[in-house]
Amino acid sequence: MTKKKFSSKKRAIDAALERIRTNRSDNHNAIEIANGIINGKLEELARGITLIESERLSDRPLAQLLLQEIKSFIEEKSHYSQIDTVRIGITGIPGVGKSTFIERLGLDLIKEGHRVAVLAVDPSSKRTGGSILGDKTRMDELAVQENAFIRPSPASDALGGVARATMEAVILCEAAGYNRIIVETVGVGQSETAVREMVDVFCLLLIGGAGDEVQGIKRGIVEMADLIIVHKSDGDNIAACASTAQAYINALHLFPPPPSGEKVDVLLASSIDGSGHSQIREEIDSLTKLWKESGWWSKQRANQNSDRMTTHARDLLLAQKMDNPKSALLWNKLQLEVTRGTRSAFSAAWDWVNSDSDK
Numbered sequence: 001m002t003k004k005k006f007s008s009k010k011r012a013i014d015a016a017l018e019r020i021r022t023n024r025s026d027n028h029n030a031i032e033i034a035n036g037i038i039n040g041k042l043e044e045l046a047r048g049i050t051l052i053e054s055e056r057l058s059d060r061p062l063a064q065l066l067l068q069e070i071k072s073f074i075e076e077k078s079h080y081s082q083i084d085t086v087r088i089g090i091t092g093i094p095g096v097g098k099s100t101f102i103e104r105l106g107l108d109l110i111k112e113g114h115r116v117a118v119l120a121v122d123p124s125s126k127r128t129g130g131s132i133l134g135d136k137t138r139m140d141e142l143a144v145q146e147n148a149f150i151r152p153s154p155a156s157d158a159l160g161g162v163a164r165a166t167m168e169a170v171i172l173c174e175a176a177g178y179n180r181i182i183v184e185t186v187g188v189g190q191s192e193t194a195v196r197e198m199v200d201v202f203c204l205l206l207i208g209g210a211g212d213e214v215q216g217i218k219r220g221i222v223e224m225a226d227l228i229i230v231h232k233s234d235g236d237n238i239a240a241c242a243s244t245a246q247a248y249i250n251a252l253h254l255f256p257p258p259p260s261g262e263k264v265d266v267l268l269a270s271s272i273d274g275s276g277h278s279q280i281r282e283e284i285d286s287l288t289k290l291w292k293e294s295g296w297w298s299k300q301r302a303n304q305n306s307d308r309m310t311t312h313a314r315d316l317l318l319a320q321k322m323d324n325p326k327s328a329l330l331w332n333k334l335q336l337e338v339t340r341g342t343r344s345a346f347s348a349a350w351d352w353v354n355s356d357s358d359k
């Protein structure tokens with residue numbers, strides 16, 4: 001055997017041994033974390049979410065094992081999370097009152113006997129290094145409830161990363177016994193779509209009296225909503241909110257019917273005095289019931305699962321290729337050419353995807 005061949009064989013053996021070694025400990029860890037989560041241990045739930053949020057490629061095998069472990073537990077044991085969980089998305093521009101709304105909704109759901117988890121795609125976490133939710137300036141009351149779990153997702157540059165993490169965090173929270181999962185989004189472009197794709201009922205919060213342009217509301221977002229809530233309908237705002245609600249009711253007639261087949265309600269609410277909240281909870285319950293009967297509920301979840309597979313695969317392939325220094329270097333070079341306008345984006349992507357990282 002030549003020296004070169006020998007060293008490449010040795011490398012292959014080392015790699016195989018390393019795989020066996022890490023897989024063993026991964027398996028062990030994944031079972032440990034999964035068991036902790038299923039038994040309602042909060043520190044294990046937080047640990048699990050941190051693991052799936054990790055941007056490190058080397059954390060992915062363990063994250064994958066953990067999610068698989070959770071999945072098989074849910075299937076084998078007819079775990080309660082399979083039976084009755086409702087995922088609620090809340091969107092609207094910053095300042096519309098999403099966090100305040102969620103706190104009240106969460107407290108009311110707990111009073112009704114539910115266990116509530118709040119996940120957020122929080123744009124401030126990068127700036128502050130922590131999170132606004134963690135500061136407890138909002139949701140103070142909810143945060144101290146035994147049946148509440150509040151966890152902001154870290155804002156990442158790659159929205160795909162945030163979406164991946166939050167989607168899977170929903171699953172972990174359900175496995176931990178939380179049956180009402182609320183996901184707060186921020187009012188910027190893609191995050192609404194990402195959240196829409198991970199929840200059952202998507203609620204859009206609006207402010208009364210302000211025009212669509214002022215609110216930064218694009219038609220596409222209105223079309224994604226299952227429920228429209230004109231928020232802060234209290235004090236001097238009541239009349240303005242009522243007229244905004246009417247304007248939306250009129251406008252919705254012109255929209256194509258939603259894929260769920262159920263018409264979109266426009267409701268008024270205040271999270272300061274609590275008005276409209278019981279109606280909102282009733283509407284969410286009613287949509288849940290109707291969609292389960294019509295089959296939309298399971299169809300939507302099935303579609304979401306299938307889309308998630310595509311998202312994850314894309315994310316993993318890109319991350320895996322980017323993990324190679326040569327590929328990363330080539331990426332930068334090609335990107336420069338694309339931004340300079342000397343090469344088409346498609347041809348750059350083609351070359352990059354087809355480049356051999358080993359050369």
Ligand SMILES: Nc1nc2c(ncn2[C@@H]2O[C@H](COP(=O)(O)OP(=O)(O)O)[C@@H](O)[C@H]2O)c(=O)[nH]1
Binds near residue numbers: 099232233234
């Ligand atoms: N009048 C009124 N103010 C509200 C209501 N909900 C929230 N606010 C206020 O609106 C501001 C923004 O609320 P926040 O929940 O942080 O909004 P977010 O950025 O959408 O999460 C805060 O000063 C809240 O006290 C409401 O129902 N009525």
Ligand SMILES: [Mg+2]
Binds near residue numbers: 100
């Ligand atoms: Mg907020």
